[in-house]
Amino acid sequence: MPIYEYAPDNGGCDQCHGSFEVMQSMGAEPLTKCPTCEQPCHRIFSAVSHAVGKGNLLAPKNLEAKGFTQYKKAGGGYYEKTAGTEGPDVIHRG
Numbered sequence: 001m002p003i004y005e006y007a008p009d010n011g012g013c014d015q016c017h018g019s020f021e022v023m024q025s026m027g028a029e030p031l032t033k034c035p036t037c038e039q040p041c042h043r044i045f046s047a048v049s050h051a052v053g054k055g056n057l058l059a060p061k062n063l064e065a066k067g068f069t070q071y072k073k074a075g076g077g078y079y080e081k082t083a084g085t086e087g088p089d090v091i092h093r094g
Contacts, residue, residue: 001025005046006034013037019044 007019015036022031030043056062060083063070069084071091079091 004030005044006031006041007044008034009040009042012039012041016041 001023003021003023005019005021006016008016011017012034013036016034016039020034020041022035024031031041033039034041060070064083064085067084069087070082071079072082074080074090077093079093081087081089
Protein backbone atom coordinates (compact mmCIF):
# COMPACT_ATOMS: atom_id res chain seq x y z
CA MET A 1 0.00 0.00 0.00
CA PRO A 2 1.36 3.44 -0.87
CA ILE A 3 1.94 6.20 1.65
CA TYR A 4 0.21 9.48 0.77
CA GLU A 5 1.27 12.86 2.14
CA TYR A 6 -1.32 15.42 3.26
CA ALA A 7 -1.18 19.04 4.41
CA PRO A 8 -3.76 20.95 6.45
CA ASP A 9 -5.58 23.75 4.66
CA ASN A 10 -4.95 25.97 7.70
CA GLY A 11 -2.95 25.64 10.92
CA GLY A 12 -3.80 22.08 11.84
CA CYS A 13 -3.14 20.26 15.10
CA ASP A 14 0.02 18.81 16.67
CA GLN A 15 -0.47 15.72 14.49
CA CYS A 16 -1.02 17.40 11.13
CA HIS A 17 0.85 20.71 11.50
CA GLY A 18 2.95 21.10 8.34
CA SER A 19 2.15 17.72 6.81
CA PHE A 20 1.33 14.14 7.72
CA GLU A 21 1.42 10.74 6.02
CA VAL A 22 -1.28 8.11 5.70
CA MET A 23 -0.99 4.57 4.32
CA GLN A 24 -3.96 4.04 1.99
CA SER A 25 -4.87 1.72 -0.84
CA MET A 26 -4.52 3.20 -4.31
CA GLY A 27 -8.28 3.07 -4.83
CA ALA A 28 -9.12 4.92 -1.60
CA GLU A 29 -10.59 8.41 -1.85
CA PRO A 30 -8.20 11.17 -0.70
CA LEU A 31 -8.78 12.41 2.85
CA THR A 32 -10.54 15.75 3.18
CA LYS A 33 -10.08 16.06 6.97
CA CYS A 34 -7.24 15.34 9.40
CA PRO A 35 -7.99 12.04 11.16
CA THR A 36 -7.02 13.61 14.50
CA CYS A 37 -8.50 17.13 14.57
CA GLU A 38 -10.89 16.91 11.58
CA GLN A 39 -9.54 20.17 10.12
CA PRO A 40 -9.73 20.37 6.30
CA CYS A 41 -6.68 18.96 4.49
CA HIS A 42 -5.56 18.07 0.98
CA ARG A 43 -3.26 15.46 -0.53
CA ILE A 44 0.05 16.78 -1.84
CA PHE A 45 2.46 15.33 -4.36
CA SER A 46 5.81 14.30 -2.99
CA ALA A 47 9.00 12.99 -4.54
CA VAL A 48 9.16 9.31 -5.36
CA SER A 49 12.10 7.30 -4.11
CA HIS A 50 13.90 5.57 -6.97
CA ALA A 51 16.47 3.77 -4.80
CA VAL A 52 15.64 0.14 -4.13
CA GLY A 53 18.00 -2.11 -2.25
CA LYS A 54 21.73 -1.48 -2.22
CA GLY A 55 23.46 0.84 -4.65
CA ASN A 56 22.44 3.82 -6.71
CA LEU A 57 20.23 2.89 -9.64
CA LEU A 58 21.24 6.09 -11.45
CA ALA A 59 24.99 5.47 -11.14
CA PRO A 60 26.73 5.49 -14.55
CA LYS A 61 27.66 1.79 -14.38
CA ASN A 62 24.05 0.81 -13.65
CA LEU A 63 22.67 3.00 -16.43
CA GLU A 64 25.17 1.65 -18.95
CA ALA A 65 24.40 -1.96 -17.95
CA LYS A 66 20.71 -1.30 -18.75
CA GLY A 67 21.52 0.25 -22.14
CA PHE A 68 21.08 3.93 -21.24
CA THR A 69 23.36 6.83 -22.18
CA GLN A 70 23.95 9.60 -19.64
CA TYR A 71 25.40 13.07 -20.16
CA LYS A 72 26.66 15.50 -17.52
CA LYS A 73 26.77 19.27 -17.94
CA ALA A 74 30.38 20.37 -18.41
CA GLY A 75 29.70 24.11 -18.74
CA GLY A 76 29.41 26.58 -21.57
CA GLY A 77 26.61 24.61 -23.19
CA TYR A 78 28.69 21.42 -23.36
CA TYR A 79 27.56 18.03 -22.06
CA GLU A 80 29.98 15.10 -21.73
CA LYS A 81 28.96 11.43 -21.91
CA THR A 82 29.39 9.71 -18.53
CA ALA A 83 27.74 6.37 -19.35
CA GLY A 84 26.70 4.36 -22.38
CA THR A 85 28.06 3.51 -25.77
CA GLU A 86 25.49 5.16 -28.03
CA GLY A 87 25.59 8.77 -29.15
CA PRO A 88 28.40 11.33 -29.36
CA ASP A 89 30.98 11.79 -26.60
CA VAL A 90 30.15 15.51 -26.34
CA ILE A 91 26.99 17.48 -27.06
CA HIS A 92 27.11 21.25 -27.57
CA ARG A 93 24.00 23.37 -27.20
CA GLY A 94 24.77 26.74 -28.59
